[in-house]
Amino acid sequence: MVSKAKRDVLSSASDGAKNAACNSAPDGAPRRAPDGAPRSVSQSDAAGSQTVDMRVSLAGIELANPLTVASGTFASGREYADVWHRIAQNEPGLIRNRRFPGLDCMGALTTKAVSLAPWSGNATPRIAETASGMLNSIGLQNPGVEAFCERDLAWLATQNVPVIVNIAGHSLDEYVAVIDRLERESVPSAYELNISCPNVDAGGMAFGTDAHLAAELVGRCRRATTRPLIVKLTPNVGSIADIAKAVRFAGADALSLINTVLGMSIDARARRTILARGFGGLSGPAIKPIALYKVYECHEAVDLPLIGMGGVSSATDVVEFMLAGASVVAIGSANFSDSLALPRILDDLEDYCKEQGIHEVKSLVGALR
Amino acid sequence: MIVEKCAILGNQSLAPNIGLIRLESRCIAPLVAAGQFVHVQIPAAGELMLRRPFSVYEIDDSRTQLSIVYQVVGRGSKHIQELKVGEELNLLGPCGQGWRLPDVHQTQAGGRVLLVGGGIGTAALQLLAAQLATLGYGIDFVVGAATARLLVFNTGLEVLVPGLKLHVCTDDGSAGHRGLTTDLAEALLSHGSYEWLASCGPEPMLAALASLAKKKRLAHQVSLEARMACGVGACLGCVVPTLDGQRRVCADGPVFDAEAVVW
Numbered sequence: 120m121v122s123k124a125k126r127d128v129l130s131s132a133s134d135g136a137k138n139a140a141c142n143s144a145p146d147g148a149p150r151r152a153p154d155g156a157p158r159s160v161s162q163s164d165a166a167g168s169q170t171v172d173m174r175v176s177l178a179g180i181e182l183a184n185p186l187t188v189a190s191g192t193f194a195s196g197r198e199y200a201d202v203w204h205r206i207a208q209n210e211p212g213l214i215r216n217r218r219f220p221g222l223d224c225m226g227a228l229t230t231k232a233v234s235l236a237p238w239s240g241n242a243t244p245r246i247a248e249t250a251s252g253m254l255n256s257i258g259l260q261n262p263g264v265e266a267f268c269e270r271d272l273a274w275l276a277t278q279n280v281p282v283i284v285n286i287a288g289h290s291l292d293e294y295v296a297v298i299d300r301l302e303r304e305s306v307p308s309a310y311e312l313n314i315s316c317p318n319v320d321a322g323g324m325a326f327g328t329d330a331h332l333a334a335e336l337v338g339r340c341r342r343a344t345t346r347p348l349i350v351k352l353t354p355n356v357g358s359i360a361d362i363a364k365a366v367r368f369a370g371a372d373a374l375s376l377i378n379t380v381l382g383m384s385i386d387a388r389a390r391r392t393i394l395a396r397g398f399g400g401l402s403g404p405a406i407k408p409i410a411l412y413k414v415y416e417c418h419e420a421v422d423l424p425l426i427g428m429g430g431v432s433s434a435t436d437v438v439e440f441m442l443a444g445a446s447v448v449a450i451g452s453a454n455f456s457d458s459l460a461l462p463r464i465l466d467d468l469e470d471y472c473k474e475q476g477i478h479e480v481k482s483l484v485g486a487l488r
Numbered sequence: 489m490i491v492e493k494c495a496i497l498g499n500q501s502l503a504p505n506i507g508l509i510r511l512e513s514r515c516i517a518p519l520v521a522a523g524q525f526v527h528v529q530i531p532a533a534g535e536l537m538l539r540r541p542f543s544v545y546e547i548d549d550s551r552t553q554l555s556i557v558y559q560v561v562g563r564g565s566k567h568i569q570e571l572k573v574g575e576e577l578n579l580l581g582p583c584g585q586g587w588r589l590p591d592v593h594q595t596q597a598g599g600r601v602l603l604v605g606g607g608i609g610t611a612a613l614q615l616l617a618a619q620l621a622t623l624g625y626g627i628d629f630v631v632g633a634a635t636a637r638l639l640v641f642n643t644g645l646e647v648l649v650p651g652l653k654l655h656v657c658t659d660d661g662s663a664g665h666r667g668l669t670t671d672l673a674e675a676l677l678s679h680g681s682y683e684w685l686a687s688c689g690p691e692p693m694l695a696a697l698a699s700l701a702k703k704k705r706l707a708h709q710v711s712l713e714a715r716m717a718c719g720v721g722a723c724l725g726c727v728v729p730t731l732d733g734q735r736r737v738c739a740d741g742p743v744f745d746a747e748a749v750v751w
Contacts, residue, residue, distance in 0.1 A: 194722040198739065202489050202580075202720055209490045209515055231724075239734055246715045246725040248564075251535045253717065260724050260734060403537050455717040456529060456537050458491060458580060 171472040172479040173465075175226065175446050177424050178347035178372035180281055180308050182226035182447065185437065185480060186465055189402075189428045189451030190229045190285035190311060190351070191257065195271035196222050196278065202458045213459065223279040224462050226447060230271065232287040232313045235296045237263035241318060242395035247384040252403030252430070253452055254382050256396040258318045259287050264300045272306045281308040283349065289322040291339050298343040309346055311426075312337065315353030315378035317400045327353040327378075330365035341370035349426065351375035352417075354406075359413050360420035367421045374417055375426040375449070377410045402452045404430040411443050418444025418485055432460065434467030441483040489583055489720065492516050493576045497553060499569075502640040505560040506608065507569055508545070509577075510553060516581045517554040520544045522615035523586030523711055523743045526556065527719035529578035530564045531571070539580060540564050541716050541738070543612035543688075557611040557640075583719050584742050587616050587709060590684040592623055599683040600626040604673050604697055606689020607633055612711045612742075613688055617649050625683070627652040628676055632669035632689070636662035670696040677704055685709070687746075698746040708746035712737050 173184040193199055200222050206213055222228060240260025247254040261267065275282050284307045288294035294312065301307050314327035314336060326336050337350055350366045352359055354377040363374055379400025384393040392398070410429020417425060427445025431437060432453035440448045453460040472480055494511035501507050516526060527539040542556035558565050571577070590601065601620055605613045610631055620627055627649065633639040635658050646654050655672050656664025665672055670693055676682075677700060687697050688711035701708035714726035714737040721739025728737055729750040735741065 192718070192723060194724075198718075198720040198722045206490050210492075213491065240724065240727070243727060244715045245727070246538075246717050246723075248536060248538045251537065253538055255717070255723070255725060257724050260727070404534075452537065452717070455719070455723060456539060458718075458720065 169473055169478075171469050171477065172481075173469065173472075174479075175481045175484075177227075177426070177447050178309065178349065180227070180347060182281060183223075184226040184465055184468075185441065185445075185447045186225060186461055186468070187227040187229050187283065187426065187447055187449045188225070188454060188461065189449040190313065191231045191259075192451045192454045193228065193231070195230050195267075195275060196228050196280075197271075197274060199454070199458060200278070203462070206459065221279070224465060225280050227281040227283050227308065228275070228278075229283040229311060229449065230267075230275075230285055231261060232259045232285045232316070233261050233264050233267045233297060234259065234287045234289075235264055235293045235300075237261065237266070238319075244393060244395055245399075247393040247399070249382070249384055249401065249403075250405060252401050252405030253455075254384050254394060254399040254401055255379070256318045256394045256399035258396070259313075259316055259323070261287075264297045268300065268304055272304050276306050282306050283309045283311050285311045285313050285351070287313040287316060287319070287323065289319070291336050293322070294336060295339050295343050298340055302344060302346075307346060309349055309372075310340070310344065311349040311351050311375055312340060313351050313378075315351050317353070317355065317379060317381050317398070318396065324353050324355065324378075327351075327362065328356050330361050333362055334365040334369040337366045337369035337371050347372040349373040349375050351378055352413075353378045354409055354413050355381050360416050363417045363421045363423070367423055371423065373424045373426065374421070375428065376417060377406070377413050377429050380406050380409060402430070404432060406430050407436065411439060414440055414445050415443040415487075431464075432457075434464050434471050437464060437468055438471060438483060441480075442485070442487045444485045446481070446484050489581060490515050490519075492579050492581075494579050496571055496573055496575050496577060498573060499571050501569075502557070503638050506557065506638065506640055507560070508555055508557050509568065509571065510555045511577060511579070512552065513554045513579065514552050516579055517547050518551045520547055520554060520582040520615075521586040522619050523612060524582040524584050525742060526554070526579045526581035527583050527716070527738075528556070528568070529580075530567050531575065531577060536564050536567070538717055539719055540568075541583070541713075541719060541742075543711070543742075544582065545611045545614050547615065557608060559608045580719055584738055585740065587686060587711075587743050589619065589623065590625075590707065598624060598626065600628060600680060601684040601686070602628050602630070602673065602676060602682045604630045604669050604685070604687040604689065604693070605632070606669050606687075606693045607638070609687075609689035609711070609713070611688075613686060614645075616686060617645065617652060621649045621651055625651070628655060628680070628682075629653065630655045630657070630669050630672045630676070632657045632659075632672075632693075634659045639663055669693055670700070673697060674700055677706070682706055687711075694746070695751040698749065698751055701746060709743050710746045710749065711742045712744060712749070713742070714738075
């Protein structure tokens with residue numbers, strides 16, 4: 120199924136590219152479609168004029184649709200905004216969605232993790248491809264919260280998209296200090312506490328594998344803000360439901376799951392691990408069944424909205440996560456193979472709803488038969 | 489940077505495990521600057537999810553075709569080797585920052601530049617050589633490979649590019665000088681006077697050239713290779729340590745000032 124989903128993505132990309140004449144004017148300057156809108160015939164026209172209410176809400180935030188990105192796969196959005204903009208100028212037929220090309224087509228943007236001081240991350244290689252997936256050991260490289268506010272949040276303020284800021288720390292105090300600084304900014308709609316990164320030595324996943332520690336951290340952060348607190352959980356635990364219950368009790372407003380699955384990759388000839396750090400976090404279609412089950416498990420265990428993620432690369436993947444109980448679904452490593460993953464999946468999700476006669480996408484949440 | 493499905497016009501073997509693939513590219517080819525790369529999706533291989541970066545090797549005169557040179561090192565490149573004419577490749581590009589050409593006003597008219605390519609890395613210097621020649625520079629181009637059979641893509645360059653002199657070396661002496669590109673480069677640098685140095689190849693070669701250039705106070709740019717995921721500067725998978733902190737090979741590079749890189 121995984122490779123089928125992948126083929127679907129590829130084939131839709133190919134259809135789009137065929138429609139899209141490369142619209143460079145003779146002088147080399149790109150030219151927009153006359154009305155500035157995508158030019159290809161929308162398949163949705165065939166499905167009738169029925170509109171789908173794509174809105175969902177998450178811990179009190181209203182989102183235009185259920186799609187976001189997994190922290191760390193999209194930076195603060197600037198790089199992809201640039202790629203989307205160029206594609207829209209040169210190949211307007213590649214994407215049907217009328218909201219394209221801005222970041223405002225996203226339900227929410229989840230930033231890369233930000234810590235109190237700058238973190239330089241791990242040694243390279245930090246990336247290893249595996250069967251239907253990839254390992255990473257980036258190590259939360261980031262410029263620190265001050266630079267993040269100056270550079271990234273200032274830019275995000277000009278983009279019309281709800282922003283979820285992912286937060287990391289080596290200690291409880293560091294998490295709280297990052298929140299204190301972010302409280303002075305108007306851009307963040309919510310915070311996502313990263314207590315599940317497998318790639319840092321102190322903090323990170325250590326907070327997410329111990330229910331007491333996780334609850335203590337969430338309690339401290341809870342007292343530091345009235346903004347929605349999303350807690351991102353790791354699958355690398357005995358019972359994710361126990362952690363979910365603990366952080367719910369401590370004041371979490373929503374859960375994000377799953378972070379990456381611990382894994383390793385070895386070069387048989389060199390007899391060395393491929394990642395410099397030795398191990399890292401597995402993501403991609405390979406982990407989707409694990410992620411779906413963890414979402415289902417937490418949906419059964421706690422009464423909190425969930426952001427589901429893990430190997431999402433198609434609209435049907437999104438629907439599966441929603442049926443398992445996710446209100447919002449994040450696209451992660453699929454962004455790497457397909458820069459247009461999110462807008463494309465959004466189009467396909469809308470088509471799915473029309474085909475299925477679904478008027479409100481939120482009706483899918485937890486709607487397993 | 490855009491996405492384009494490119495029809496394969498040719499896929500020829502140049503040497504054992506080295507091939508050249510020629511693609512129709514009406515969107516990306518016109519935008520490519522020397523030293524930039526394309527990020528290639530591996531087709532019909534759902535389990536290989538990451539794109540692969542390849543330097544753009546050549547662009548045809550009409551700027552509607554581009555070619556890349558690949559070395560078969562793993563399953564992804566094996567798939568590329570098996571692709572047939574008429575099949576398609578999905579490209580993201582042009583990616584990264586290419587060569588920053590020497591300023592003709594700052595350098596001596598008719599001055600010489602030195603290019604050093606090791607193995608498959610030589611491909612990244614091809615477009616650059618042609619461009620430097622049109623700017624009027626004389627070019628010494630050092631090309632190295634393990635053995636004569638692997639010296640594939642610079643034959644004929646002297647004919648194609650006016651003012652270019654090729655200097656060949658192989659590890660086993662089966663063609664040209666027996667030894668390393670750095671030996672040849674050092675000899676050229678000690679006898680001649682150069683305005684600029686550009687190199688691409690194995691990291692030890694680049695590091696050795698960087699220290700040579702530093703001694704000579706010669707401006708030196710390198711094109712780096714790295715394991716990469718997004719190709720657009722978002723994931724921070726491909727960083728390299730520099731004096732200016734961690735820099736992204738895909739977006740800040742792949743071409744860097746050699747002096748700025750922490751070797």
